[in-house]
Amino acid sequence: MISPALPLAVLAASTQVLDWDFVSSMTHVRSAQPTAEGLWCATSGGVFFYDYDQGFTAEYLYPHDLPHHAVEDVLQDSQGRLWCATGNGLAVLENGGWTVYTSFDGIPGSGEVRVVEEAGSWIWAGTDGGLAGWTGSGFLHMDEALTRGGFTAGEVDALLERDDSLWIATEIGVFSLDLGSSPYVASSWHHWAAETGGLGIRGFLATPDSLYAFGSGVFRRDPGAWTVLLDYSSHPDSMILGLASTSDGLVAAGCGVRRRIAGTAWERWGEGFPPGTQATFLAEGGGSLWCGAGSQHWTNTDYGAGLARLNPEGWTLVLIPGLPAGSCYQPAIIDGTLYCGSHNRGLMARYGNEWRHYGPFDGLPNTLRVYPVADAPGEAVWTASYHYGLTWLWDSGTPSGADDILMTFVSDSIQVNPPVPQMEAPLLNNQAVCLASSGETLWIGQEPFWTTPDEPSGLAVCVGDPAAGDLEWAAFTVDDGLASGAIRSLLLTGDGGIWIAFAGDAGCQYLDFGGTPLIHSDDSWLPAPNQSWGMSSGLPSSQVLSFCRDREGGVLVGTGAGLSRWTAGAGFTTVAGVDGAIKAIALDGDGTAWCLGSSAVWAVDGAEVVHYDRSNSPFLPVNRVENEFAAWDPSEGRIIFSSRIGMWMIRTAAGSAGGGGPRFHPQPFLPGDGGVLSLAGVPDAPVTVRVFSVDGAFVASISADSPGAWSWDGRTEGGNAAGGVYFAVVEADGVTSVTKLAVVR
Structure with missing residues (x-):
């Protein structure tokens, strides 16, 4: 597991590198979790929180917070932890710090996490390589061997807890796991292969009376079958990406938003939905129905129109700030x-x-x-x-x-x-x-x-x-x-x-x-x-x-x-x-x-x-x-x-306004005879300098109350620094800078 405390920085012998930043677009919302106060939204450019009353109040981005810019799903669990399913691992925010779980920690596949769900006191992650469950100490890959043949799928697209079961949408149909039984026993699992193998299910919706699924259409689980309520299978350029149960009936997100009238009859729902956009999710929160307004095609997640909110007068578009498009x-x-x-x-x-x-x-x-x-x-x-x-x-x-x-x-x-x-x-x-x-x-x-x-x-x-x-x-x-x-x-x-x-x-x-x-x-x-x-x-x-x-x-x-x-x-x-x-x-x-x-x-x-x-x-x-x-x-x-x-x-600090950045004197530095290295060019504040060798190995850390009080005699925990070029990470007044220094012997 990875716990980055600072943004990743690159140390270069030929130049100064202060910081890497990456700007992508959060205008395409892939999924959202409603809370009492607002919506946590997973986007192609990170995660943000939209407060129903105050608007945008928080965001988490790559590389400062997340291990990847693309976030497929977001979950705030019962303990208040925020889980983010990203293109490079599962990230969790707990007590103000981020932890990232990857393939080294039991997350199967290439690192693409598609969905995260809390069920049966476990956190479950669905990925491009299968299913993993977290009991509090780490993730376990629920493969065919661990489940004794109970779970055999290689990809997971959706997860949902209902009726003490975990429902799992995979590339070979729907599985269910009895959460009251051991996941390591084959009989705890059921594969609905004949009923769901060709339905292309990408998500679930649970209501008090029924379990629904959506993807190439909308389906309801009935005894012995999954009944088709809306068929999109003949439209290869379309997909149902969200489903909600409202007081006005069942509502689906696809090419616009549609409400089920009866049987397989549906109608366009709400006036003013942004034309030429694909609806990307549906969620109820703050007394309203929310929907993502994406791009013209469901596979294009590069940009979107924003968040759409259904009011009695119709849909209102909430524009998402930031870069309008990722490409x-x-x-x-x-x-x-x-x-x-x-x-x-x-x-x-x-x-x-x-x-x-x-x-x-x-x-x-x-x-x-x-x-x-x-x-x-x-x-x-x-x-x-x-x-x-x-x-x-x-x-x-x-x-x-x-x-x-x-x-x-x-x-x-x-x-x-x-x-x-x-x-x-x-x-x-x-x-x-x-x-x-x-x-x-x-x-x-x-x-x-x-x-x-x-x-x-x-x-x-x-x-x-x-x-x-x-x-x-x-x-x-x-x-x-x-x-x-x-x-x-x-x-x-x-x-x-x-x-x-x-x-x-x-x-x-x-x-x-x-x-x-x-x-x-x-x-x-x-x-x-x-x-x-x-x-x-x-x-x-x-x-x-x-x-x-x-x-x-x-x-x-x-x-x-x-x-x-x-x-x-x-x-x-x-x-x-x-x-x-x-x-x-x-x-x-x-x-x-x-x-x-x-x-x-x-x-x-x-x-x-x-x-x-x-x-x-x-x-x-x-x-x-x-x-x-x-x-x-x-x-x-x-x-x-x-x-x-x-x-x-x-x-890079090169030629930047204000000039220079951190400077060490003398350069090169010849330790011995009481000589010390001094520091200038940083704010008058407590300062810490961490020294690394050219291959990234830690050498020394020296702190002082101010740049004027800072000095280094060339000693390390293991003795004396050898002659050569070193990288120095300088932290003062909330600013992190990287420069180089030379030691001669």
């Missing part, structure tokens, strides 16, 4: 606002601690795939909805957006509902997949639409200010020397050139436009017109995904099989120690390059490389390779990575 694309900090593209919620923007998103009713043509964001002249940004042109947003700087202005530039007019302001422009097509800007110049990387692969495509550029109406345009295609018309990524070098990565395995190319982007006559191409660099040129792979300038003036190139550094005269050199797909790169304020990979994050400081994966950091790998991005936020001293599940924010 993020390019982040950019512009005029103090964090903008981010998304897969389902258009352009997202954070003003202080408040998020909003732009969609069709704000003037953005489409919300599905908004990949790029770039700075524009004045208080404005550029963005693009895939297949819907290039959009300019003048931002009034407030979350309401009441005074914002949006204009979309298109190669040919687009038909959207509601209509949006649009203007035809000499773009090559309506797919703008990447943007790079400098001052009044915007470069637009385009690709053909999949249904029209022969349409014009390539690189476009515009110069001017949309607010002044003085935009001038130019384009570059294969006829002008471009190696391919399908562009994946761009990097402006600041010296009159731009790096271009092409889709697929088409490599990369460099355009020297001589400082005159609208004029082709002085253009030059490297390696040559209509040619690109690839593996034959020294790159690890011809699949080029990302670029970044390094502090020496070269260019780091992320590929599908590692990282390369390009320098004038030397060409491409592979960076040793960085492997796999390098999806995005950003340079921090100290010149360290942070690389987002499929399996790890790398920090590259010259020839020094440190990697962070699941073994030494909170990093969660995802399999999306394209359309990942990175940015440096100098005001906060943090690197931001996008991903399919949310945004990583890694505080």
